[in-house]
Amino acid sequence: MAADHGIRPGPGSRPPAVVRALSFIRDSRRDRFEDVALEVFAFQFGHNPPYRRLCERRGLRDPDLDTWELIPFVPAAAFQSALLTSWSPERGSATTEPERVFLTSGTSRGQEGRGRHALPELALYRAAWEEPFRRHLLPDRERILMLSLIPGEDVLPQSSLSYMVSRILERFSAPGSRVLLDRQGLDAASFERSLAEVVERREAVLLLGTGLGMLAALDSLENGGRRFRLPEGSRILDTGGFKGRAREVRREDLLARYAELLGIPRTHVVGEYGMTELSSQFYEPTLREHVEGTPTGEPRIYVAPPWARTRVLDPETLRPLPPGATGLLAHMDLANAWTVSAVLTEDIGFLHHEGFVLEGRARAAELRGCSLATEELLRD
């Protein structure tokens, strides 16, 4: 993380494309996604040399495109090998350090293979997280008691998720909210005690956790023979899934356990989809639709904020696939204006109505037959 001093881009020194993206995030009625996306891309093409080289090697030499759908996507893994910033501070600046560098967890490729998302300033990130969270988690109230099973930024300063959780707690939490997971792991006793308290006080609570963290919490309740029926209005935000982990659980099974052990119905479980390489988050609209009385009964989808779009691409050819066809998810996130907005993920899913359904992850599979991972070849 950078020191908190020096010259960084600010309101007076942002390039027009970033200003426009920020303005669009703050009020998406004032502009058109297509137009902002094309301006942001032209800016990134001009100021992000590695990205420009990628575009040029893919045959794109002129950033003046007819549609955002022609913008080349960068594989998320590219954040491991290059500093993908579109910020080029002028000579003589007091600092060229970004305001924050978020690191990927590196679970599948080890610590040295962690991707870096270096943000010169956090203005876009700050603008992007708040409204979607409020819209999907708090459609019925201003604040809520929160119990977080995700460590805050004091524990994991390089985690974008922890950064967001800290901001959520600052902005939307009711008194008594706290984080129950630290470097030592889950404080199971404190978790149970906290749940008992909210039941006793009849105060609705929002539990925040990763899929894996929530699973550990449910296991601890089950092992201790404890079940709760949390007060009406209680809800869960779960995120992160089980990427690269040995243990994977079907979403349906997790939802069933939330209902069984915590008394939280599936209408009140909101999945969040995000990644370090993006600045925006995607949410399941389950709670919002329930509160608004418009449940669709459709599969659980993730919807994008107005400044992001998702495409599903044929894994082999990278050509776009029609709704319903399964492929690799690629996101165009205008909140990434400072870095690269078009990011190709290793996630598999399909487009469905206003969002996408997440089916799994195209993890770098073990190589077939007589083949070998790099690490093996280079081992001592």
Next chain:
Amino acid sequence: VTDRRAGITRLRNVAPALRSLSDDELLTGLDRALDLWRAPGGYAERAARDLALHRGQSETMLRFGLDRLLAAHSLVALTSWLADARAEAGRIRALRHAQSPPPEFDRFRGPLVVAQVLAGNVAALAVPAGIEALLARSAVLLKPAEGDPSTPAFFKESLDRAAPALGEAVAVERWKGGDTAVEAEVFGAVDFVMASGDRSTLDSLSRRIEGSRSFRGPRVSIGMVGMDWMHAPAEWWGEVAREIALWDQEGCLSPRILFVAGDPERFARNLAPALAAWHARWPARRRTAQEASSVHAFRAPYEMAKPAHGGCIVPEDLAWTVVWDQAPSLILGPPARVVRVTLRPSPREFEALLASGRESLQAVGLDHLGPADLDWRRGVDRVGIPRIVPLTRIQDPPAGWWADGKSGLAELLAAGDPLE
């Protein structure tokens, strides 16, 4: 379960007769069976058709690979394979039983019943694996790979027709790899287990099979090309590309990195169209989402590299990716139609590099080496790679070649009791 058990019992019952077959009966029987593969409309044709449907690979490519395999297993080649393996088995036994005089070489026999667990990355591994066991006079249970379900059955059928005494000594048993109950039963009932496959398969098997086993894989192959490549004719580029394209680059002999003298970018720019030409003749199978994703991830740093450092050549159909760089290392792309061309370092550095990956290298293909390249060639020799051959023949190994640096047939011959 009962059928499987009965099948292994049947193998055990026919094993004594197999042990007493003469060399002539054994070798001509195998040769007659392989003739049924080579014949027009024979098993090679059927296998290629069947594999193409099952794997989504080019039938023409599969047929080419099978024809090569069969050509390598001529009667003369089988005879040499057996003779060489006996000599090696003699050495192994001499080391293990230094106090007792070795038996006559032609009395070496493998264990009564052998299980061959087959990998599926290269087609028709059942043929050399089955022959290997039968040359040891071991009855053999073949466990097909998921990606190659039919060639083990074709192999047995060809023996049943051409050499029934050998056909009786072969059984094909299918089960889902990793089914611990079935595998405990099978591996407990046979005398020796040979397995080839990926890391997770072999790790899993090694936890459950102690002693009396021999595993192969995973390994990779590379090439090293001297400065004269700049004058190479178009045919040479085609031959190099063919060796890369065969088996859709999934074999352990498929070149994955080429260390070249001179300009790697220029080399890559010559190689890419040659690979595209082979893709037109042998359309590769569709990659899985995982494989495709790995390729996109591997390409990215090359797509973003400064021109002086490296680059990436991807044709419009995205079939093959050729990346090039100036930073020699053993960093591999995924085995999904990705070739890395890199600068050949100094002889000393190259030798050190190979030595660091020796346990994982299957073959080094060499080409266009002149007198000035002698130091590099000596370095390759010193490292001790199992197979060092011309790059344009790297995927054409002889019968009984020492995959992973060992003779499977010799291991079997050394593991069994000699004929009284």
